[in-house]
Amino acid sequence: MESAKITQNGVRLSSVPPSETVRIQKLEGGHTFVSRLASLGFTPGTPLRVIRNFGHGPLIVHVRDTRVALGRGEADKIWVEEVTGEQNG
Amino acid sequence: MxxxxxxxxxxxxxxxxxxxxxxxxxxxxxxxxxxxxxxxxxxxxxxxxxxxxxxxxxxxxxxxxxxxxxxxxxxxxxxxxxxxxxxxxxxxxxxxxxxxxxxxxxxxxxxxxxxxxxxxxxxxxxxxxxxxxxxxxxxxxxxxxxxxxxxxxxxxxxxxxxxxxxxxxxxxxxRNELPYRPNVPQIRDDHRRVLAEIRALIADMVPEPYPSDWVALKLLEGDPEITAMMHERLALAGRWDQVHDILKAHEDAVLAVASGRYAWVERMVRAAVRRPRAGQITFTERLDRWATHPLWGLGLLAAILGIVYWLTFTVGAPLQGWLEQYVVGGLAQLASRWLTNGPAWLQGLVVNGVIGGAGTVITFLPILMIFFAMLALLEDIGYMARAAYVMDRFMHLVGLHGKSFLPLFLGFGCNVPAVIGTRIIDSQRARLLTILLAPLVPCAGRMTVVAFITPLFFGRMATLVAWGIVTTTLLLLAVLGVLINRWVLGGERVAFIMELPLYHRPNRRTIFLQVWQNSLEFLKKAGSLILAMSVVIWVLSTLPHGEMETSYLAQVGKALAPVGALMGLDWRLVVALLTSFVAKENSIATMGILLGAGQGAVGLQEALTQILTPAAALAFLVVQTLFIPCVATVAAIRQETRSWKWTAFSIGLLGTVSVAAGIGVYQVMRIV
Incomplete structure (x- = not known):
């Protein structure tokens, strides 16, 4: 978990430490899963802040004014990248 | 409607x-x-x-x-x-x-x-x-x-x-008294052409009353229901392949459509919303530092559950006793006085069958209402999602997620609110699995029987044996959870994606109405089923000669004696198990009657030590803890699943598992 490096290709959301803000890059997984996430506001380009991530168990993230709990397996399928430019909470 | x-x-x-x-x-x-x-x-x-x-x-x-x-x-x-x-x-x-x-x-x-x-x-x-x-x-x-x-x-x-x-x-x-000019969101530019193409291809094929623009959009989004509907119609006209090719080439459109809607949303809120300064710590954030902490969060949850149980036992149990003594007991007295001149069978049917069954329903109410109120309160203030979050990693092991924890935990008090409490689970599959597993949580009624019998055979080890039975049952719950999930419900775990709402003050009216409606529904639906089944069991245990020893139920028990023998149990204990269907603690009363009634608890305890070996006693406890759910739980399962098939599955599953476990325990213990 510690070796999370933000590269150009992005990293899995599950490896992002708490209180870091990232931007959603792409979603993996089946159609239903992608569709559910998209309707909750997880669309590519959206900024997202990690609130809870202990390296095991589910995460809590903050996206579009909403706190969402995500299973670790689900967070593995979300790829994110570093936010460039101005800092955004 | x-x-x-x-x-x-x-x-x-x-x-x-x-x-x-x-x-x-x-x-x-x-x-x-x-x-x-x-x-x-x-x-x-x-x-x-x-x-x-x-x-x-x-x-x-x-x-x-x-x-x-x-x-x-x-x-x-x-x-x-x-x-x-x-x-x-x-x-x-x-x-x-x-x-x-x-x-x-x-x-x-x-x-x-x-x-x-x-x-x-x-x-x-x-x-x-x-x-x-x-x-x-x-x-x-x-x-x-x-x-x-x-x-x-x-x-x-x-x-x-x-x-x-x-x-x-x-x-x-x-009434057209207000202007109405909705700013309908449009699809993103890069998908406008393809949407127009689809619209042109399907325009005359969309069934009433579906708007064809909307159907075209849903096709592009890959909506499974609309795709199936249009597939059927377009295939008839020989146009499906053409549409299918377009959709295939734009499989990622689901994200484009959603992003388009969110772009529209962002335009709507841009001018209307003022946000907090960055870095401001809100109330929800402060509370969540505790409530979602892996350690303190568990502590908070344990404290809340402690309060729920404390309330149940200090308020619910005495109320239950009061109802049983005065309302049910009073009714029974009144009925027997009324029917003194009537035939004995009628008096028996009314007093023991009907009023006894109704009593079961009524005495369940106080405990149910407390559970319903606590569930509604925790949901209304927004805490429920936190409890689910904290428990998710543990429930994960069983193929469930966090939201199943609370209903299952309620099962220790009584399985009925556990089954009804599964309503908080939003995924239908996870909910069904939780309902099927709920009867495996040993409820207070079953623990009464365990507490009655263990000291007779295991002396100072009694607590340890009781603890062992509970632990084994919960392990079995975990194993069955994995198996049912895998083999019956078809694998694939439901994705855990759950909103954590902001905390807010509870609304008394919302909670009151929820308790009222849930209780009313239980009385109407489950209540009538419990009453009917109680009467049937009473009839079976009384006819044809008015005595349990010679009743139809006893005959069933004798017929099942060979199975009982494998567990070291004679027919009387098999009958005791069968009557536990009405209420788990009934098995004690039945044993009292069949092993020479009227001598009170002490007499029964002596009689039990004479006919049972410790191995058989352990087998009996295991079977009765795992046995088919009581009639109230069965009624609740039927009410919540709306399916006799799943209700029968639950009964069959627990019947098989309990008898198999009983035989296993007895045979192993005999060798040891």
């Missing part, structure tokens, strides 16, 4: 209003203010999802209200979403009132974006403006109204502010 409302209204003007909204927006509070007790709770036709309908009055019109299930979108990702959109498309309500949460407006307006593409007129109820203010956000309703082009009514539903204005606005909109 419409005809029912219309017959009540007799010639008056009626308007039909549907209430839509995402989960956690205070929609049921709005519905409760508007309808009060003028509401009917049932199920959507053919579905296991609750449907609330009701009516209210406004400007001389009678408004028929339908509370649609809470949904994040209108894509066929869940049964709730299909129900909500089918109602709007097929029933065409005059107005759709959509409740949005001002504190998370962006995500909430996504549903509005979907609703505006449907034919019904829309009014937006901008709820929880107080909660938003506490979080440092301000929303200007007029600005939002101007941007959306539809009426926006600010409100605080928990304080009944703005609710009346909301329904009056809906009423005026239905």
């Amino acid at each position: 419409l005809s029912q409302a219309e017959s009540v209204l007799n010639g008056q003007v009626t308007l039909r209003v549907a209430l839509a909204g995402q989960p956690n927006v205070g929609k049921s509070t709005v519905f409760n203010w508007l309808t009060g007790l003028n509401q009917h709770v049932g199920n959507w036709p053919g579905k296991t999802i609750e449907q609330k309908t009701g009516f209210c009055h406004c400007d001389g019109a009678v408004i028929h209200l339908v509370d649609l299930p809470g949904t994040y979108s209108l894509t066929a990702n869940s049964l709730e979403e299909i129900i909500a959109r089918d109602y709007i498309i097929q029933e065409r309500p005059d107005v759709v009132v959509v409740i949005v949460n001002a504190a998370s407006l962006e995500r909430n307006l996504y549903l509005v974006a979907e609703l505006l593409s449907l034919p019904s007129r829309v009014v937006v109820g901008l709820n929880m403006v107080d909660v938003a203010a506490e979080e440092g956000m301000a929303v200007e309703p007029q600005v939002l109204e101007a941007a959306l082009g539809v009426p926006v009514v600010p409100m605080v539903a928990t304080k009944n502010q703005g609710v009346r204005t909301l329904i009056e606005t809906a009423c005026r909109l239905a």
